Amino acid sequence: MSVVMCSLTMAPNVTEEETAVDEGLKVGKLIPQYASPVKHKILYLNLIYFAYWHLAAPYGVYLCFAKAKWWTVFFGFLCFIISEVGITAGAHRLWSHRCYKAKMPLQILLMLFNSVAFQNNVIHWARDHRLHHKYCDTDADPHNASRGFFFSHVGWLLTRKNKEVIKYGKTMDMSDLENNPVLKFQKDYAALVFTTFCFILPVGIPMYIWGETFNVAWHVNLLRYTLSLNFTFLVNSAAHLWGFRPYDKSIFPAQNLYVSFLTLGEGFHNYHHVFPWDYKTAELGNNKLNFTTLFINMMARIGWAYDLKTVPHSVVRTRALKSGDGTNLWGWGDEDMSNKDKLDTKIS
Template sequence: MIDNDDDDIVDVNDEDDKLAKATNCVNDKKRFTLTIFGYRPEQIKWTNVIWLLFTHSLTIIGYVYVSLYPVKFFTVPWIAMLGVAGGFGVSIGAHRLFAHRSFKARWLLRFGLVLVETLSMNGGCYSYARDHRCHHKFVDTNGDPKNAKRGFFFAHIGWWMLKKHPEVIRMGRKLNHKDLDDEPLIVWQKKLYFPLFLLVSVVGPTLIPVYLWNEDIVISFFMSAVLRTVVVVHHLFTVNSIAHIFGIRPYNKDIGPTESKITMYLSLGEGSHNYHHTFPYDYANCEKKWWEVFNPSTLFVDMCSMVGLAYDLKKPSDRVVKGIVSRIGDPRFYEKKLTVQKPMRKRIMLGAYDWLIGTVVAGWAIYPPILFKIVTGRPVIIF
């Protein structure tokens, strides 16, 4: 199980000792000579490494297995629904709601988002929101838990495998997380995360297809629990890696985060990352409306707002956006690409096209097994 709380100074009494040990771990180069990919053994979070090796090994085995054996028809939309729910739990719940407080939500919506966030194997809303605030405050520095300047792999998933840099611990002390401590649902999830994860993300998703439409239990386990979880994690982590290295920076040209279309597709709407780091309080995470660009997360929040489950949705005015861009962004790109008003019909058509492409790209993981079965003459799905 992924553990993001080791070496943190939140709610511990021996924080000074932890910081001193971490500092000695980084600075004492004479103490150890053995390194693994450039890191000394005491810098590595071995429990997380073992867990990731285990889950990714299961993923490879599962991918081969579901390519060889038939899958029941309803299992495909089932795992798609679980994947979207888990993604929403992180992107809307842990990220936009709890980390940035970009909108407010009624208890029912907060409970649902906390519950489905448990599907994602992402460590819980508390640890995500805490680390994400540190990421924004000290982006792409040693105080950033996901510092992209340490390389693509580190930003993507390597930060899960290593103990926190001493600067992360030191700078994290400066941030206030009282609102997270005062949120009963987050505290509840934090205390019960391991049994909740087993029930919500593994046992429940595996057994429901078995009992409702007689899916093979091995197929159901691999698809509903293993493949779905690992694929969604990597989709979400493209925000830390791809969207911090590759892409354009029209809103703030002096920071690392970028505008990444592939990340927008894979993360269900989190790819307008240069915009997000410039306007982190925007509930939509993007300047454009959901119908202009593939952004299922924003669509969901807007739907919740229509029925009263979400309210006080924050968004900067066009005047504020243009003013910021004129000072720290790239006004030429902005004027050329973003502010030119296209006819409404064309905007709708371009939006529909982007949603089509986004839906196709987001579902990439199911295509290789389908193609393999077609080529080898195996049944793709059965009823």
């Protein structure tokens, strides 16, 4: 339990360092795909936390095969899916981009799912993400991919924020989320909420329901947690470096199918940065690699999700012809498209 409480002093998107600005840092130019020279100040406490999680995770892999009950492994996988949906359908598509609207039961469910993920509270997560989209791959981007894979993946969480990130972060209008009672509850009771849903329940349920040992339950949960963190981080790193750019070849974000598979549909990143309001984050809602879209569609069917925003295929096709790199990732007009989709592309 002491480890749990210790972990809660720092979420992956730390906020304490925002006021501790390196006065010697030179102001960078807010131009895309640029990173001004900077001497990073390491946050050693964060480094210790991340080092522990990543050392414990391989031991969790060993326990999954050597000692863990199959119910524990399955439950860990279920917690992983729940936590990913809390990020993708909740913090990202619903609250950061407002791609759709959710009734109160779904908002509460997604807030709890997001708490299993423990990547800071939704308000801070969404602020950083909105900042990332507005100033993508500049000094005001919290995880500027211009600084390389390691920085955009996890280095930005191990060092003090750039002056520009802090400066422009204060200009972001977060009133829509700050006035949301569900998100205010998560923020105001963060220690209790994250302790309960990210650590106590995922560890306690295997122990008290089917007799798993604390050592196994703890490390399998840390494996789940570490994988969830890194898969989410791949959207900031790998999906900004490798892949196709069918819609805008001038930006870093790319279509990366591997990232989409690992993040339940968040790797169609070139499309997402061109059309960030589309609830699918993908041009055809490719449900084979987009579980999050399936989840939102299911919530829409029962009336919990509504006003789903999307982009006509004719508009998508026009943009691809105008500024894309010429790749044809989904094969417009092929057999996998519906008749309506084919008609839209012919019209364009």
